[in-house]
Amino acid sequence: MTPTRKRRLYAVLAIAVGVSGAVALALTALNDNMLFFFSPAEVHAGEVPSGSNFRLGGMVLDGSVSRTPGDLKVRFVLTDYNKSVPVEFEGILPDLFREGQGIIAQGALSTGASGEQVFIASEVLAKHDETYMPPEVADALKKAEEAKEAAGDS
Amino acid sequence: MIPELGQFALILALAMAVIQGTLPIFGAQMGKTTWMNVARPAAFGQATFVTIALAVLTYAFVTQDFSVVYVAQNSNLLLPIPYRVSAVWGAHEGSLLLWVWILAVWTVAVALFSRSQPDGFIARVIGVMGWISVGFLLFTLLTSNPFLRHVPALPDGNDLNPLLQDPGLIIHPPMLYTGYVGFSVAFAFAIAALLEGRVDSRWVRWSRPWTNVAWAFLTIGIALGSWWAYYELGWGGWWFWDPVENASFMPWLAGTALIHSQAVTDKRGAFKSWTILLAISAFSLSLLGTFLVRSGVLTSVHAFASDPERGMFILGFLFVLCGGALLLYAIRAPGIATGGQFSTVSRETALLTNNLFMAGSAAMVLVGTLYPLIAEAAGWGKISVGPPYFGLMFFILMAPIILLMPYGPFTRWRSDNAGRLVRDSLPLLAVSVVAGVAPWIVWQDLSIRGVLGLAGGIWVMAMTIKYLLHVNRSAKSRWLGMPRLSRAALGMLLAHLGVGVFLIGVTMVETRGIEKDVAMKPGESFEANGYDFQFLGVNRVDGPNYQADQGVFSVSRGGDVIAELRPEKRGYSRGGQIMTEAAIDPGLTRDLYVSLGEPLDETGSWAVRVYFKPFIRWIWLGALMMMAGGMLAASDQRYFREAAAARKARAAAQGDGEPAAQGDEAPAAA
Incomplete structure (x- = not known):
């Protein structure tokens, strides 16, 4: 092998080792930091591995938000209008958090005082845009509005 | 009508x-x-x-x-x-x-x-x-x-x-888009060179200033977005590794690699194929970013109402454009001549290393951003990738860049002596280590990332300034005490200095910042890092299209009142959306940040966010310096001189000859 070729071989080898190292590292880091998303129904079906952190998504049940006076603890219920999961959170809720809004909470399950499952949220996420909604709901609302406008104009 | x-x-x-x-x-x-x-x-x-x-x-x-x-x-x-x-x-x-x-x-x-x-x-x-x-x-x-x-x-x-x-949002999108779209110029230059079948370093020389300007706009666009998120979202963060942020960050990383690889191709004729690939990737990543933002395929805090059909169109367009470009590249690549030779220790190698890590970082962000999509398509469940992944990977990939970056300008083209480079840098290396370890001793609880971040920031800044003085001493003539460096070299140094400033800012905010959510009654105080935040109460104020609850906070230190902060909770008349308007007392070494949560009970107590953010301005100051550096480099006289010479040559050849060989006077550095 000529010296140039030899040097190139080393360079290619070094790059190959570097790239595979980086990929291995990235995959390990990914596995450690992945968060699964579950719906209240999946939580009730026991699909969540115990003790794991995950994201729980659903609508905030009307009338379910309650606070303890004097501190930042807040409780509410997330529902998919079939099954629901009580959630506890300590901190400031996002501006777009409100009853009847779809939100995502991040945290883990724990067992409450009366033995039921409670989701302890470390973070609560809501969208930037209040008009954002699951497409089906948006569609239905649009149709209702069009019908109303048509009635108003005639 | x-x-x-x-x-x-x-x-x-x-x-x-x-x-x-x-x-x-x-x-x-x-x-x-x-x-x-x-x-x-x-x-x-x-x-x-x-x-x-x-x-x-x-x-x-x-x-x-x-x-x-x-x-x-x-x-x-x-x-x-x-x-x-x-x-x-x-x-x-x-x-x-x-x-x-x-x-x-x-x-x-x-x-x-x-x-x-x-x-x-x-x-x-x-x-x-x-x-x-x-x-x-x-x-x-x-x-x-x-x-x-x-x-x-x-x-x-x-x-x-x-x-x-918000004023930030008036200018953020135009700046960001100017950057995104600006990479289309480098892309078009690369494709034109491939179409022409003459892939040499000419196209790179011509496209360099365009790439620099596009990169500068993208830098400031991203920084403006970060600044806006900081004061407008009311959570006081400056970066969230959100898919939409990643979408703008990937082209930035590819673009950073591109401007460095262009330098090698321009000066030494090496990495021709690689530069073309980077030009294609930078713009493809811009398009991918547009797709991610506009299609709503990823759950993001930025997910404004979006439409899958639109996403499909952009995805199709991306495939046609990117696929076509890569196909053309595959056809032409065998004909691309390899460039100048260089040894293991040389500026070429330094810039290649930069490219590897930058491209690696872009790939890492891409994997983390798209992984949820892949996982969902493959039926592994709905997944999101958390900020710790990005934080860890970025730290690992950026640490070598920060260590090696200051050597770049000092290293000679073609071949250099590693021993000399390391020997010359030892005193400043020692200074940097001290700069990292000393705060750890003083503050006790500085994390390892904090130590390395501070040391890295000082290292980059000190070495960059040393380079400036070193050239100054060896330069024959001076202008206003400034060394005779080309604008390209000055721009590069300014941008590198910006990286150091940015790094200090990030490290200080992440390791020394204080973030507290507290419940406060009127009259109560909260102390953070020696600053006393007293909550005086909430008033009702009216804006042009909103009503707001305005909190009044008096901030004092050692008994002296230094700021009065008035954060607002706004209710917009139309649509009734609630918005938090944070109040910030900005400073070069610290920001004091207060935002209102919500009223807690009938006694007038509120949930309040109190933040102490040391050196956070340095993050955007660093970005501003990088932008200015990019602009300065793009305005280098060399491009104008060469353009004028080429025009003259064309005029001499009756307007249809090829431009004469361009004189390559080497500036002191670059």
Whole structure:
């Protein structure tokens, strides 16, 4: 092998080792930091591995938000209008958090005082845009509005 | 009638773009000068019509024409004039129009400032940009027409998302888009070189200033977005590794690699293929970013109402453009000559290392951003990738860059002595280690990342300043005490200095910042890092289109009142959206940040966020320096001199010869 070729071989080898190292590292880091998303129904079906952190998504049940006076603890219920999961959170809720809004909470399950499952949220996420909604709901609302406008104009 | 004019102008612009994309390229391939000469007029024509369309939409917003659906959705009678203008790009349709308009402006700029370059080459460049324009104009007209009517007109509009009613958001999207779209110039230059079959370092030399300007705009665009998120979202963070942020960050990383690889190809003729690939990737990642933002395929805090059909169009366009470019590259690549030789220790190697880590970081962000999509498609469940992944990976990939970066300017082209480089840097290395370890001893609880971050920041800044002084000493003449460095070299140093400043800012905020959510009654105080935040109560105030609860906080230190902060909780009259408006007392070494949560009970106590953010301004200051560095480098006299020389040579050869070999005077550094 000529010296140039030899040097190139080393360079290619070094790059190959570097790239595979980086990929291995990235995959390990990914596995450690992945968060699964579950719906209240999946939580009730026991699909969540115990003790794991995950994201729980659903609508905030009307009338379910309650606070303890004097501190930042807040409780509410997330529902998919079939099954629901009580959630506890300590901190400031996002501006777009409100009853009847779809939100995502991040945290883990724990067992409450009366033995039921409670989701302890470390973070609560809501969208930037209040008009954002699951497409089906948006569609239905649009149709209702069009019908109303048509009635108003005639 | 007027909105229809806008629509009509867009259709004419599309026709012009088709001409711009076809005739000049065919003309160049077949050697027909008359066809090639269509390029510039077609570009000007297209730009004129897109400008008319944008003006019409702006007019519709300013005059509150609620018969236009897009206006009705994003404005209302109470909206102040400046936000009516910025509402033009406040949502999907208009922001696309802005995208197309900025592309047209870039094309016109290329057409105007490329008179020194061969007609055939420029015809191809403008032609390729024409095709990009065709794609986006079709997209606008077919899936996201901003001029759709609602008959009869609505009495009042909805509202511009209150989050967007902010000065930062007036300029953030145009800056960001100018950066995104600017990479299309480097892309078009690369494709034109491939089409021509003459892949040498000329195209790189010509495209360098364009890439630098695009990169500078992208840098400031991202920084503005970060700054806006910091004060407007009320959570006081400056970066969240959100998919939409990643979407803008990936082209930035690829672009950073590109400007460094272009330097090697320009100066030494090496890495030609790699530079072309990077030019293609930087723009493809810009398009991917647009796809991610506009399709809503990823759950993001930025997920404004979006539409999968639109996403499919961009994805298709991305495949055609990126696939076509790579195919062309595959055909031409075997013919690309390899460049100059260099040894293991040389500036070429230093820049190659930069490229590997930058490209690696871009790939890492790409994997983390797209992994949830792949996982869902593969049926592994709905997944999101958390910030710890990005934080860890970025730390690992950036640490070598920070360590090696300062050596770059000191290293000679072709071959250098590693022993000399390391020996010369030892004193400053020692200083940097002390700068990292000393705070750890003083503060006790500084994390390892904190120590390394501070040491790294000082290291980069100290070595960059040392380089400036070193050149100063060896330079023969000085100007105002400044070394005789080319603007390109000064720009590079300024940008590197910016990296150091940025790093200090990030490290201080992440390791020494204080974030507390507290429940406060009027009269109560909260102490953070020696600052005493006293909550005085909440008043009711009215804005032009909102009512707000305004909290009053008096901040004092050692008994002296230093600031009065008035954060607001706004309720917008139309739509009733609630918005947090944080109050910040900014400073070079610390920001004091207060935002209101919500009222907790009848006694007037509120949930309050109290933040102490040390050195956070340095993050944006660093970005500003990087931007200024990019602009400075792009304005290097060399490009003008070479352009003038080439023009002269062309004039001497009666206007149709190739430009004479360009004199390559080497500036002191670069």
